[in-house]
Amino acid sequence: MRFKKEQRQRLLIEKIEESPFITDEELAEYFNVSVQTIRLDRMELQIPELRKRIKSVATNQWNEKVKSLPLDEVIGDIIDLQLDERAISIMKIQREQVFSRNQITRGHHLFAQANSLAVAVIDEELALTKKAEISFERQVKRGEQVVAKAEVKEVQQDGLTIVHVHSYVKNELVFSGKFYMYRSNKKES
Amino acid sequence: MRFKKEQRQRLLIEKIEESPFITDEELAEYFNVSVQTIRLDRMELQIPELRKRIKSVATNQWNEKVKSLPLDEVIGDIIDLQLDERAISIMKIQREQVFSRNQITRGHHLFAQANSLAVAVIDEELALTKKAEISFERQVKRGEQVVAKAEVKEVQQDGLTIVHVHSYVKNELVFSGKFYMYRSNKKES
DNA sequence: ACTGCTTTTAGTACCTAGTCATAATTAAAC
DNA sequence: GTTTAATTATGACTAGGTACTAAAAGCAGT
Numbered sequence: 001m002r003f004k005k006e007q008r009q010r011l012l013i014e015k016i017e018e019s020p021f022i023t024d025e026e027l028a029e030y031f032n033v034s035v036q037t038i039r040l041d042r043m044e045l046q047i048p049e050l051r052k053r054i055k056s057v058a059t060n061q062w063n064e065k066v067k068s069l070p071l072d073e074v075i076g077d078i079i080d081l082q083l084d085e086r087a088i089s090i091m092k093i094q095r096e097q098v099f100s101r102n103q104i105t106r107g108h109h110l111f112a113q114a115n116s117l118a119v120a121v122i123d124e125e126l127a128l129t130k131k132a133e134i135s136f137e138r139q140v141k142r143g144e145q146v147v148a149k150a151e152v153k154e155v156q157q158d159g160l161t162i163v164h165v166h167s168y169v170k171n172e173l174v175f176s177g178k179f180y181m182y183r184s185n186k187k188e189s
Numbered sequence: 190m191r192f193k194k195e196q197r198q199r200l201l202i203e204k205i206e207e208s209p210f211i212t213d214e215e216l217a218e219y220f221n222v223s224v225q226t227i228r229l230d231r232m233e234l235q236i237p238e239l240r241k242r243i244k245s246v247a248t249n250q251w252n253e254k255v256k257s258l259p260l261d262e263v264i265g266d267i268i269d270l271q272l273d274e275r276a277i278s279i280m281k282i283q284r285e286q287v288f289s290r291n292q293i294t295r296g297h298h299l300f301a302q303a304n305s306l307a308v309a310v311i312d313e314e315l316a317l318t319k320k321a322e323i324s325f326e327r328q329v330k331r332g333e334q335v336v337a338k339a340e341v342k343e344v345q346q347d348g349l350t351i352v353h354v355h356s357y358v359k360n361e362l363v364f365s366g367k368f369y370m371y372r373s374n375k376k377e378s
Numbered sequence: 379a380c381t382g383c384t385t386t387t388a389g390t391a392c393c394t395a396g397t398c399a400t401a402a403t404t405a406a407a408c
Numbered sequence: 409g410t411t412t413a414a415t416t417a418t419g420a421c422t423a424g425g426t427a428c429t430a431a432a433a434g435c436a437g438t
Contacts, residue, residue, distance in 0.1 A: 005385070021248070023424065034387050039425085049425055051240065051394090058247040059210070075297070099315060107318040108264070108304045112297035119295075126288060129296040131324045136317070193406095194414070212395065223416050228397085238396055240423090 002032050009041050020053045075112040076148060083123035087150045089113060098142045105140040110175045114165040117150045118179040122161055127181045130160070134177035144169045159183040192220070198230050209242045264301040265337060272312035276339045278302060287331045294329040299364045303354040306339045307368040311350055316370045319349070323366035333358045348372040 003011065008031055015030070016022065024042070028035040042049070048056070076091030097109045111134060119127045140146060148167040155161045160182060167175035192200065197220055204219070205211065213231070217224040231238070237245075265280030286298045300323060308316045329335060337356040344350045349371060356364035 021244070025424085036388070037386055040386080043426095051243075051424070054240075054247045055210070055243050058243050102315065104317065106305070106308075107321075108297060108301035111300050111304070115297045115300070116295070126291060126293075128293065128328070129325050131322075132296075133320075133322050135320045139317070214395085225416055226414080229415080232397095240395070 005041075008033070009045055012038070012041055013045060013047070016047060016053070020057055021050070023050055075109070075116045076146070078117070078120060081120065083121065084152050084155070085121070086152065087117050087121040089117045089120075089148050090145055091148070092145045093140055093142050095142060103142045105142070105144075107136055110136065110140065110146065110167060111177070113146060113148050114150070114167060114175060114177050115179065117148050118163040118165055118177075118181055121150045121152060121163060122181055122183065124183040127161070127183055129179055130182050131180040132177055134175070136175055138169075138172060138174045140169055140174050146174060148175075194230075197222070198234055201227070201230055202234060202236070205236060205242070209246060210239070212239055264298070264305045265335070267306070267309060270309065272310065273341050273344070274310070275341065276306055276310040278306045278309075278337050279334055280337070281334045282329055282331050284331060292331045294331070294333075296325055299325065299329065299335065299356060300366070302335060302337050303339070303356060303364060303366050304368065306337050307352040307354055307366075307370055310339045310341060310352060311370055311372065313372040316350070316372055318368055319371050320369040321366055323364070325364055327358075327361060327363045329358055329363050335363060337364075 002008070012027065012031070015027065022030075024035050024038045027038045031038070041047075047053075076089035078087060078089045080086070080088040091109075091113050093105050093109070098105050114134070115129055115132070118129065146167050146169055148165055150163050150165045153162045153164050160180060163179045163181055165175075165177045165179065166173060201216065201220070204216065211219075213224050213227045216227045220227070230236075236242075265278035267276060267278045269275070269277040280298075280302050282294050282298070287294050303323070304318055304321070307318065335356050335358055337354055339352050339354045342351045342353050349369060352368045352370055354364075354366045354368065355362060
């Protein structure tokens with residue numbers, strides 16, 4: 001039996017996402033319907049024709065290659081910042097940040113958000129991480145919004161600064177870390 | 190004056206390389222010759238038609254994307270892997286990975302390399318990081334090649350696995366970390 | 379069983395950005 | 409000034425569509 005419209009259209013979206021270089025004819029064969037049906041579906045779903053899909057893949061990545069370089073000096077969006085005191089950033093977990101098998105966020109993204117927040121909160125041209133103790137408290141899934149809160153705990157006379165970062169999804173702790181930061185061009189990150 | 194054949198063909202190659210999404214008609218206008226001449230030129234020079242050029246850009250980059258997701262599942266290139274024993278990966282620091290001000294690698298990239306190596310070394314469908322203690326020993330600059338070595342230190346009966354990762358630039362320790370990993374769908378990363 | 383509605387097919391004309399082949403025109407070389 | 413090379417024109421055909429019209433099939437309620 002062939003699928004009915006609704007399901008076919010859902011599958012169509014997937015199919016095209018998965019392999020955008022497929023013609024209407026091939027799709028028609030795949031779904032065992034006429035070419036016209038596929039075209040109606042594409043129209044309803046606002047899916048452009050093959051050539052435009054190909055072109056957009058080509059141009060997107062043309063642009064991405066040029067573009068995707070800045071943007072991530074800080075991971076996540078900083079929404080509050082009190083230098084040398086505290087800072088808050090939010091980050092929504094995207095598809096690219098999760099393991100495809102189970103949709104769980106790969107740890108280094110949570111670390112990156114926290115670490116870059118720890119860098120940002122310090123009132124200095126540049127701070128570098130010297131050491132960190134971190135703990136992943138609960139799994140974070142795709143689509144969830146992670147709120148990271150950094151607090152400067154201690155500034156030693158040599159500049160070493162201890163920053164605590166706690167990350168939450170809806171008030172639930174998902175990550176915590178204690179970062180030992182050096183100011184300016186002293187040590188490492 | 191219009192160029193003569195030889196020169197026009199040299200420029201044609203450049204032009205198409207520079208902006209591969211240009212039609213024969215636009216090229217004809219650009220060089221002030223007929224469309225047919227452009228087509229003859231393309232034939233002589235073995236340059237495929239617009240649609241094939243677009244498609245090849247798209248497939249190239251689509252493959253890269255498809256490849257670079259699983260390849261991105263591990264940060265850096267794994268060059269040695271002994272499951273549940275040890276693993277080595279290398280990563281060359283690119284422009285995008287450093288602070289533009291001083292060319293020092295942002296910490297989360299070193300962490301990401303180490304963390305994903307710790308995930309990879311574990312002989313399980315999927316491992317998640319529970320906790321980590323890490324230390325940035327020396328600054329890493331753009332262009333340097335970081336060699337991360339992971340060693341499985343301890344596997345407890347509940348599956349908790351401790352992995353040590355040491356990262357080097359030319360035999361000099363730049364990063365070290367102790368990762369507490371859970372196997373499969375137990376806790377967090 | 380018949381009506382009314384949605385869904386699916388079919389068919390036509392037209393489009394873009396080409397290919398391939400042939401012929402005619404123009405420019406350059408000797 | 410003729411020959412050769414380069415350019416342009418012309419017509420037929422292609423893939424992968426759009427846009428539109430119209431017929432047929434499927435089904436749901438009465």
